[in-house]
Amino acid sequence: MTEATPALCRDCLTLFEDTPAERCPECASPRLFAHGELPTLSLAHLDCDAFFASIEKRDNPELADKPVIVGGGRRGVVAACCYVARIYGVRSAMPMFKALERCPDAVVIRPDMDRYRAAGRRVRELMQDITPLVEPLSIDEAFLDLSGIETLHGGRPARSLARLVLDIERELGVTASIGLSYNKFLAKIASDLDKPRGFAAIGRAEALDFLAEKPVGIISGVGKAMQASLSRDGITRISHLRRYEEIDLIARYGAMGRRLYSFARGVDKRQVEPNAPTKSISAETTFDTDVADADELLSRLWPLCETVAARLKKSGLAGHGVTLKLKTRDFQTLTRSQRLQDPTRLADRLYRAAEPLLRKAADGRRFRLIGIGAHDLVDAALADPPSLLDPDIGRHAKVEAAMDRVRGKLGADAIVKGRGFKT
Amino acid sequence: MKLTIERAALLKSLGHVHSVVERRNTIPILSNVLLDARDGRLGLTATDMDLTIVEEVAAEVGEPGATTAPAHTLYDIVRKLPDGAQIELAVQGDGGQMKLTAGRSTFQLATLPKEDFPAANDGELPQGFTMHSEELRHLIDRTRFAISTEETRYYLNGIYLHATKGNESQVLRGVATDGHRLARFEMSLPDGAAGIPGVIIPRKTVNELRKLIDETEGAIEIGLSDTKVRFKFDSTLLTSKLIDGTFPDYERVIPSGNDKTMNVDCKVFAKAVDRVSTISTEKSRAVKLSLEDGTLTLSATSPENGSASEELEVNYGGERIEIGFNSRYLLDIAERIDGGEAEFSLSDSASPTIVRDVSDSSALYVLMPMRV
Numbered sequence: 131m132t133e134a135t136p137a138l139c140r141d142c143l144t145l146f147e148d149t150p151a152e153r154c155p156e157c158a159s160p161r162l163f164a165h166g167e168l169p170t171l172s173l174a175h176l177d178c179d180a181f182f183a184s185i186e187k188r189d190n191p192e193l194a195d196k197p198v199i200v201g202g203g204r205r206g207v208v209a210a211c212c213y214v215a216r217i218y219g220v221r222s223a224m225p226m227f228k229a230l231e232r233c234p235d236a237v238v239i240r241p242d243m244d245r246y247r248a249a250g251r252r253v254r255e256l257m258q259d260i261t262p263l264v265e266p267l268s269i270d271e272a273f274l275d276l277s278g279i280e281t282l283h284g285g286r287p288a289r290s291l292a293r294l295v296l297d298i299e300r301e302l303g304v305t306a307s308i309g310l311s312y313n314k315f316l317a318k319i320a321s322d323l324d325k326p327r328g329f330a331a332i333g334r335a336e337a338l339d340f341l342a343e344k345p346v347g348i349i350s351g352v353g354k355a356m357q358a359s360l361s362r363d364g365i366t367r368i369s370h371l372r373r374y375e376e377i378d379l380i381a382r383y384g385a386m387g388r389r390l391y392s393f394a395r396g397v398d399k400r401q402v403e404p405n406a407p408t409k410s411i412s413a414e415t416t417f418d419t420d421v422a423d424a425d426e427l428l429s430r431l432w433p434l435c436e437t438v439a440a441r442l443k444k445s446g447l448a449g450h451g452v453t454l455k456l457k458t459r460d461f462q463t464l465t466r467s468q469r470l471q472d473p474t475r476l477a478d479r480l481y482r483a484a485e486p487l488l489r490k491a492a493d494g495r496r497f498r499l500i501g502i503g504a505h506d507l508v509d510a511a512l513a514d515p516p517s518l519l520d521p522d523i524g525r526h527a528k529v530e531a532a533m534d535r536v537r538g539k540l541g542a543d544a545i546v547k548g549r550g551f552k553t
Numbered sequence: 554m555k556l557t558i559e560r561a562a563l564l565k566s567l568g569h570v571h572s573v574v575e576r577r578n579t580i581p582i583l584s585n586v587l588l589d590a591r592d593g594r595l596g597l598t599a600t601d602m603d604l605t606i607v608e609e610v611a612a613e614v615g616e617p618g619a620t621t622a623p624a625h626t627l628y629d630i631v632r633k634l635p636d637g638a639q640i641e642l643a644v645q646g647d648g649g650q651m652k653l654t655a656g657r658s659t660f661q662l663a664t665l666p667k668e669d670f671p672a673a674n675d676g677e678l679p680q681g682f683t684m685h686s687e688e689l690r691h692l693i694d695r696t697r698f699a700i701s702t703e704e705t706r707y708y709l710n711g712i713y714l715h716a717t718k719g720n721e722s723q724v725l726r727g728v729a730t731d732g733h734r735l736a737r738f739e740m741s742l743p744d745g746a747a748g749i750p751g752v753i754i755p756r757k758t759v760n761e762l763r764k765l766i767d768e769t770e771g772a773i774e775i776g777l778s779d780t781k782v783r784f785k786f787d788s789t790l791l792t793s794k795l796i797d798g799t800f801p802d803y804e805r806v807i808p809s810g811n812d813k814t815m816n817v818d819c820k821v822f823a824k825a826v827d828r829v830s831t832i833s834t835e836k837s838r839a840v841k842l843s844l845e846d847g848t849l850t851l852s853a854t855s856p857e858n859g860s861a862s863e864e865l866e867v868n869y870g871g872e873r874i875e876i877g878f879n880s881r882y883l884l885d886i887a888e889r890i891d892g893g894e895a896e897f898s899l900s901d902s903a904s905p906t907i908v909r910d911v912s913d914s915s916a917l918y919v920l921m922p923m924r925v
Contacts, residue, residue, distance in 0.1 A: 468704065468705070470703065470705075471701065471702070471703040471731060471732065471733075482705055483705050485705075486704065486705060508836050509836075511837075511924075512836055512837055515733075515921075515923055515924070516903065516921055516922070516923075516924070517732040517733065517921060518730060518732050518733070518734075518735055518806045518905060518919060518921045519709075519730065519732045519801050519806065520732060
């Protein structure tokens with residue numbers, strides 16, 4: 131006699147002690163989720179499917195069966211692409227020209243972040259309705275910890291999640307995929323297994339076997355460079371990592387070694403942190419045509435400084451460090467950082483710190499993207515202290531605050547500084 | 554080239570020149586020191602293109618000649634050789650390598666042609682005067698701590714040296730500020746310094762200069778132009794570009810109407826500030842000074858750590874005032890007050906405060922308060 135495998139109908143939300151033959155006996159839906167550890171897995175990763183593209187399709191039903199790409203013109207990169215476009219080989223973060231080579235008939239839509247953000251906020255609220263332990267990773271994905279709320283919802287975490295996804299679909303017209311497991315690392319991997327509109331789990335029983343043959347690159351934080359250095363040491367698959375002691379991995383790969391050791395064994399002790407502190411605030415833009423001229427680059431930089439400053443002010447933070455980011459026409463990314471004497475939340479300060487960095491970096495190469503970020507964030511109370519040499523610093527802050535108020539009322543273009551004014 | 558030199562002498566000279574050489578260089582020749590042997594002397598030159606140091610040391614020259622070798626490597630080798638070792642440096646054949654021999658140790662060092670080494674500019678500088686090493690040491694020690702490290706305001710990354718009219722007579726002043734604090738040192742104008750231009754001496758130059766002063770007693774000849782400064786020691790010549798910028802009008806920053814005066818035993822004050830600031834947050838380091846009728850209360854609070862306060866007896870008769878400072882800046886200044894007593898001149902909690910050494914009028918410090 132084999133043991134019974136519990137199951138859940140993802141449409142009528144009925145729970146079964148043992149998995150029914152094919153379809154749900156209650157509603158005849160084929161969407162059954164069966165897993166031996168269904169009652170005990172409670173950590174989930176929710177990821178909306180092709181979020182920006184889905185919203186565009188929702189708002190314009192004519193697009194339903196067309197390949198849709200959301201992104202910045204011919205020059206930008208793919209911010210999101212629908213599953214029709216993916217059939218042609220389009221992927222997100224692909225340069226737009228490459229995407230259009232693969233799928234010339236795609237409908238390209240400029241991103242409308244305000245609309246996506248509004249939908250993202252609503253998704254977040256729906257998630258927070260089922261558990262306070264929601265850790266957003268971006269506008270459309272988050273970790274949810276549902277442990278201990280079983281009695282609250284009178285059901286299994288899996289059932290609460292299935293209902294959440296149905297609610298999101300019904301209310302927002304976008305689909306989402308769930309990855310269910312017992313830690314963040316595996317939940318995130320699981321949400322990708324059954325996309326779109328998926329529901330997949332990795333349980334304790336199968337985690338080790340599941341991971342064994344996977345490439346090390348699925349561990350978050352293991353990028354190209356790390357993969358290359360692991361590969362030099364003969365480590366390409368997760369199982370290879372299990373040959374080493376933790377101490378050896380730490381000695382060889384530093385702090386990352388600890389993560390490699392435990393993740394390879396399906397262990398991830400990171401908690402879901404609903405209020406994970408912001409590490410940096412940044413803004414960037416891709417040009418329609420490559421830019422080499424320093425002054426032109428600077429004029430593109432200024433509005434980004436204003437955006438970052440506005441976000442800093444909104445979050446009550448100030449940046450002690452400033453990073454300038456440039457991407458060359460052949461997609462090399464350059465970053466140049468500067469630590470400020472005092473933390474700032476002023477656009478003017480960010481700009482003045484970035485200007486010399488930019489002038490040095492602008493050596494005639496053509497750039498396709500520019501960005502600026504504030505990092506080493508501290509409380510706004512420490513921002514822009516009074517200075518002997520800059521008695522006007524208080525006035526600068528007041529001017530920016532006044533401009534922010536005007537923009538709050540009349541929109542972002544209602545008032546601009548001379549530096550941002552284009553004739 | 555072939556020469557023999559005693560280890561201690563070579564180490565001392567290399568010690569002077571190697572720190573001018575940047576650890577990371579995109580131009581290979583700048584990692585090297587130029588070695589030039591002739592007339593019983595070895596000349597060593599190092600540069601980062603802004604700062605150049607030339608040093609001369611007596612050596613037994615067997616065969617005159619010149620080459621360049623990696624400065625840091627050479628320094629490290631000589632440092633590790635045993636005390637009293639006789640070192641032989643020799644370049645033979647095509648000059649691609651320099652052989653260093655000491656006792657039973659032999660090193661072959663890759664060289665670069667001496668012709669590639671940037672030419673030392675030994676042109677005369679139009680202005681010149683002499684300072685005693687002691688005076689120059691004081692000038693640096695009283696001001697260097699306030700030099701700004703923020704590259705955005707490059708014109709603050711040095712000491713502003715200039716001649717001006719003091720209270721009674723002409724003075725030579727050194728000034729440094731980072732916007733939070735300002736330090737001003739003045740001394741009576743040396744002969745020949747009357748017409749000098751106001752110049753900003755870069756931090757790295759100041760630091761190298763300070764090291765050299767420690768090994769010198771006596772006079773240092775200073776040469777100046779609009780773009781360069783040169784310091785001449787017995788056997789060392791330090792030539793530096795000046796910072797090409799305008800130092801802010803610092804006089805404007807020094808308040809003249811501060812009417813509240815506090816006198817305090819500086820050592821006692823520094824110790825109390827240090828104790829109380831244990832509580833201040835790492836980021837702000839704020840301490841609050843509350844003054845009232847002969848009592849100074851130092852206090853600090855932080856949401857994470859708790860709070861601290863300490864009372865000091867001071868000489869103060871003004872009205873009640875509360876003012877916050879960065880404790881590190883207070884300690885920096887206190888450290889520079891050699892006499893026992895510091896005098897604080899205050900106005901209000903948002904205005905700059907002046908600190909002086911009661912027994913030494915040469916230095917003056919201005920400190921910007923913090924919001925607490």
